[in-house]
Amino acid sequence: MEDVNKAIAVAGQAPDFQRFPILVKPSEAEKNYSVTASSSVVTASMMGTSTSATPLFSKEGKVIESQKVYVGNLGTDVTEEHIFALFSQFGNLEKVSMQIDPATRTSRGYAFLSFRDPKEANLAIQTMDGQILAGRQIKTGWASQTSAIQGVEVVKSQQFPDQSKQRTQKAFSVLAQISGFEDTKQSRSEISATAEKAIEAAMAGVLDVKGEPGVPTVAKAENDLVQREAPPTATQGAKLVGGESPSKFILVHNMFDKDEESGEQFAAEIKEEFIEECSKFGKIISVTVMHSEAGGKIYAAFETEEAAVQCATNLAGRWFDKRQLRVDYIQESDMPKP
DSSP: HHHHHHHTTTTOOOOTOSSOOOOOOOOOHHHHHHHHHHEEEEETTTTTTTOOOOOOOOOTTTTEEEEEEESSSSTTTHHHHHHHHHHGGOOOOEEEEEEOOOOOOEEEEEEEEESSHHHHHHHHHHHHHHHTTEEEEEEEEBOOOHHHHHHHEEOOSSSTTHHHHHHHHHHHHHHHHHHHHHHHOOHHHHHHHHHHHHHHHTTTTOTTSSSTTTOEEEOOOOOBBBOOOOOOOOOHHHTTEESSSSEEEEEEESOOOOTOOOTTTTTHHHHHHHHHHGGGSSSSSEEEEEEEEOOOEEEEEEEEHHHHHHHHHHHTEEEEEEOOOOOEEEOOOOOOOO
């Protein structure tokens, strides 16, 4: 028992072989075995970083709660402690909720993060989306969420906190350590350069729906579904939307890999998911999934050109299972025959 206390005492200290602290906490084995849960939670207090920071308030006097952050495509060997060590570099991270399969007690591959400040959450989303963690390209975005607590306003932000570049550089340093990146002067300079590029790219062209930079907006629930990817910026969308000119007909590439799908119903399921996601942009006339061809192609016809354009710019640049979507405008004559 004396040795246990000594081990816990080193929590929060950085050893010689890495720059970020070792995370040590008492075991909660009895609690974990007695309660079947769908998530494994690590809080700031467990990590020894809990603060008594005052709440943020809106102009109307409501308590501001940052909309949760979604982190997906995680490997099964990535723990909530790894996620906390990495994402806490962006600001006051209050909680990490790793989603767990109750039957196998293994990670489902995604987690939800609770930041105190929505600006810090936005920095984490914009910087870490598409980065490689333990060999996998992670996805980040805002999770759909509303608050049922009176006097609490759930918000997201398009602003960034002070010292954003320094925070990003620290996060990349932790990411390098977790991924086994050798700590040399060259690697540190590469990390710094990567951080500079990431934050500059994130800051470029970030506007809210009114065209005013940095205005927090209230989150809207969409049947409690998760927005698994951060929406692409206008620049990203423009680069990944092809075709001679906008039309009512689009061809989406890389929606799936026919060699990785299993089951006879996968084409129908993908079609249903596409309609559910894209019908919010306007009425869809037809959807055809080219399930037997390479390239993960889906053809879609909309009632109006405006709806097709909104769908194309929203999808282009987004990531699904390590595949980045690309969209082409096509003519009606190019649509597959029924």
